[in-house]
Amino acid sequence: MRATNPSGKSGETLAENVAARLVAEIAAGNRSPGSKLPSIRNAARDYGVSKNTIVEAYDRLAASGHVIPKARSGFTVSKTAQTNGMRPKHVSEAVDIASLLNAQLEESFEIRVGDGRPPPAWTEESEIRRHLGFLGRGPSPGADGYGSAWGFPPLRQQIARRLGNQHIQATEKEILLTFGANHALDLVVRAFLAPGDVVLVDEPGYYPLFAKLKLAQVRVIGVRRLPDGPDVEDFTAKVSAERPKLFFTQSIGHNPTGGSISLSVAHSILTAAAKHNVTIVEDDPFADLSLVAPNRLATLDQLNHVISIGTFSKTLSASLRSGHIAGRADKIAALAELKMLTTVNSSGHVERLLHRLTSEGHYDRHLKRLAQRIEAAATRVHAALGRNGYSIFAGNGGGYYLYLLLPEGIDDIELARLGAKESIFIAPGSVFCIDKKSPMAAGIRINVSRAEDERFFDFLLRKLL
Incomplete structure (x- = not known):
């Protein structure tokens, strides 16, 4: 008879739950390669389960390659050196930076x-499920084809209107649809940076971006983040001394600090960036929520020196991978070409669903x-x-x-x-x-x-x- 876990996922055994928790700890870097797992006796005590449950959990981890059983020595976390040795150093470092993302995707917590x-x-529960059915009600013109690399035109038009509500003037040709904000960031990094380039980022800041930049082999310099936005003095000094190409920042609802930029700081950052010809990439996942005064760099700059990135993933289901990039038409055209080369297009069905939700009032x-x-x-x-x-x-x-x-x-x-x-x-x-x-x-x-x-x-x- 399977011993089920009353506090875990439905149908999950105690051994499966313990194994999943250990996988999450390994992914988060809390158990390093080569380190020993607790003895069966100690693990049973720590996790509050029987020794047989721990034996089964450890066997599962061994079968999946997460740990290696050693005679009379117990179990050790698998060394990743063999795999990492096949990777360039910058790839391994990028994977290490993104370790928290692995833990976040683990569902055992x-x-x-x-x-x-x-x-x-x-x-x-935001009416998504109720509207998924419309996708199957008759064919939409072009719905089963590749579609444009730019994305579904009516949704781009709707996003342009929503940007207008934020006092950002953008046409359809200045908006590119993506598979969410991370895809948008990836396109920007690939399109505008080369190995050895210098970029500035918020510190603390968005760690998946750090991993992408490491993968691109660019030099990343942190700009101290204060409660009211980037430290103007620190930014001004570094933009002058380092001559970066881009500055990645999140003005509103900053991840991870939660702060938002003040109007005076926003003006100072834009002035320094324009003086040194630095393009600002503003990640704006909470643009539609309007919880605080919207001192957006994109609003003040009108997309002259700012590329704005938005997403539906923080406000709607994460499984609806869709976002957008807004910027100068020449920059968006370059990004659209790169998107066509790398992913051909984005999801036409998802974009049609989002257009329906945003245009008929459900999303608001x-x-x-x-x-x-x-x-x-x-x-x-x-x-x-x-x-x-x-x-x-x-x-x-x-x-x-x-x-x-x-x-x-x-x-x-x-x-x-x-x-x-x-x-x-x-x-x-x-x-x-x-x-x-x-x-x-x-x-x-x-x-x-x-x-x-x-x-x-x-x-x-x-x-x-």
């Missing part, structure tokens, strides 16, 4: 406070509900953390995140490892930093939509105070 997205119930109704949920959750989480005297880096900046600064002597990676033992997924601050010794590395990203479980607050009380 019960409390996902470090996740980048809200719970499925916050987005999946969903956004209103989502914004109310975010504001309410942020208020409660801020209050709960404040009652215990924790230091929060920035106020609610219009997205899902806030950044908890750790007390002196607390290691963020160790805290994440301890959290994993209790099925709590924690996003350590050092993952978001270019300089692992940065003061901002001593923190954790908290997703307010997933942080109201009392077990998480109890964990913080036990580990931080």
Whole structure:
């Protein structure tokens, strides 16, 4: 008889749950290659299961290649040197940077406070399922062909109108549809950067971008992030000394700190960038939520020196991989050519569904509900953390995140490892930093939509105070 796990996924055995948790720990870098797994006795005690369950879990890990059984020595985490030895150094480093993404995709954690997205119930119930059926109701012209590399024209027109609501003037020819924001960033990196080029990024900032830049073999320099946006003095000094080609930043609802740029900082950043002919790539996943004053660089600049990236993945289902790039027509044309070479086109069916949702009012109704949920959750989480005297880096900046600064002597990676033992997924601050010794590395990203479980607050009380 299978021993099922009452707190895990439906139908999952205890052994499967333990194995999945260990895989997540390995993916997050909490168990390094060559390190020994706990003895069967100790693991049974740590995970609260029988020795037979641990034996089965370890056997599963051995079968999947995650660990290697050694006679009289137990089990050790598989060394990746053989695989990595076949990769160029920059590829291995890029994969290492993205380790948190592997952990985030792992579904075994019960409390996902470090996740980048809200719970499925916050987005999946946004009328998507009700409207999926329309795709099968009769053929749409061109729906079964490749379609244009630029993307479904009516959706591009709708996005242009929505950008207009943000006071960004863009035509259909200045908008390219993509498979989400990450695909958009990848296209920008490939199109406009060459090995050896210099770029500036927010620090802390969006770690999947760091991995893409490492893969492109460019030199990445962090710009200190403050609660009201990039540090103007730091940016001005580095843009003058380093002569970067691009500056990647997130102005609103910054990931991971949660802060948003002030109007004065936005003007100063644009002035310095224009002076040194630096193009700014502004990632704007929360553009449609309008939770804070929209001091967007793209609005102030009108896409002259700014490329704007948007996505539906943070506000609708992550499985609907669709986003867009807005910028000068010549830049968008170059990106469209690259997209055609690499992916031919994007998903016509998904784009038609999104056009229907955005043009018929369904999306706006969903956004209103989502914004109310975010504001309410942020208020409660801020209050709960404040009652215990924790230091929060920035106020609610219009997205899902806030950044908890750790007390002196607390290691963020160790805290994440301890959290994993209790099925709590924690996003350590050092993952978001270019300089692992940065003061901002001593923190954790908290997703307010997933942080109201009392077990998480109890964990913080036990580990931080």
